Amino acid sequence: MSPRCRFGPSPEAASKALLRMAAVAGTSIHEHRLGRGWPVRELARRAGVSPALVQHIEAGGTASLEAYARVMTALDLRPELDGVDPRARTQSSRPDQDFVHAAMGELEAGRLRAHGFRVAIDEPYQHYQFAGRADVVAWDVERRALLHIENRTRFPNLQEAAGSFNAKRSYLADELAERWRLPRGWARVDHVIVALWSAEVLHAVRIRTETFRAMCPDDAASFQRWWSGTPRERGISSSFVLCDPSPQVRERYRFATLDDALRIKPRYRDYAEAAARLRE
Numbered sequence: 001m002s003p004r005c006r007f008g009p010s011p012e013a014a015s016k017a018l019l020r021m022a023a024v025a026g027t028s029i030h031e032h033r034l035g036r037g038w039p040v041r042e043l044a045r046r047a048g049v050s051p052a053l054v055q056h057i058e059a060g061g062t063a064s065l066e067a068y069a070r071v072m073t074a075l076d077l078r079p080e081l082d083g084v085d086p087r088a089r090t091q092s093s094r095p096d097q098d099f100v101h102a103a104m105g106e107l108e109a110g111r112l113r114a115h116g117f118r119v120a121i122d123e124p125y126q127h128y129q130f131a132g133r134a135d136v137v138a139w140d141v142e143r144r145a146l147l148h149i150e151n152r153t154r155f156p157n158l159q160e161a162a163g164s165f166n167a168k169r170s171y172l173a174d175e176l177a178e179r180w181r182l183p184r185g186w187a188r189v190d191h192v193i194v195a196l197w198s199a200e201v202l203h204a205v206r207i208r209t210e211t212f213r214a215m216c217p218d219d220a221a222s223f224q225r226w227w228s229g230t231p232r233e234r235g236i237s238s239s240f241v242l243c244d245p246s247p248q249v250r251e252r253y254r255f256a257t258l259d260d261a262l263r264i265k266p267r268y269r270d271y272a273e274a275a276a277r278l279r280e
Contacts, residue, residue, distance in 0.1 A: 115229035
């Protein structure tokens with residue numbers, strides 16, 4: 001006879017952990033569904049669940065283990081439930097799904113950590129229905145400064161990318177301050193889209209320039225301050241830079257601004273060429 005599960009009121013840490021687990025699972029499912037080009041209804045049909053449930057899960061809502069198993073296996077994913085000591089974890093244990101994306105994160109984390117900043121990669125966050133992951137975050141507790149980097153190797157759906165970035169601009173900093181127990185919050189917050197310096201990305205920027213300017217209205221000076229180890233003291237910024245992640249590139253030539261992107265030549269034709277050259 002199976003033991004009955006009786007739960008009292010959920011401790012705050014458990015409630016937050018549940019939301020975080022749901023956010024991670026929802027983001028993974030959403031990304032893999034888009035990668036296959038499936039609409040919500042197609043995934044729901046293959047999983048034997050309702051489209052509303054798929055939408056609920058992708059938005060970071062909690063569901064039963066069976067529901068997660070159905071949806072993930074429909075995507076040929078292997079569901080896993082694991083416990084990790086957060087004191088020993090500085091980056092995600094997920095296998096790399098994007099070689100160039102991972103190389104960009106590795107470059108950024110190494111540089112920022114060398115300046116003495118604390119760094120986390122693939123950091124999950126949850127704010128009600130908004131759930132996702134921050135590619136790279138760096139912070140300085142004494143300065144109360146936070147840097148959030150969104151790495152992009154291409155923009156297959158710019159509106160979706162804008163929605164994801166805008167949600168993080170709105171909610172990520174406060175959620176991290178609460179999680180890391182910073183009672184006064186952040187004095188300085190900088191958000192930056194770091195995009196691969198490729199012809200694919202340049203094309204997207206040039207045909208949707210005003211969309212990029214709306215997402216990233218500030219210049220790249222604040223990001224460059226982080227890159228040199230001296231973030232600004234107060235304020236908020238959102239900026240865009242192009243990046244060549246090759247280890248052979250000299251630092252002064254590694255980045256270019258949004259204005260530069262309207263006239264410069266690409267370093268890579270597309271994602272495939274960047275991946276091939278980085279593997280050399």
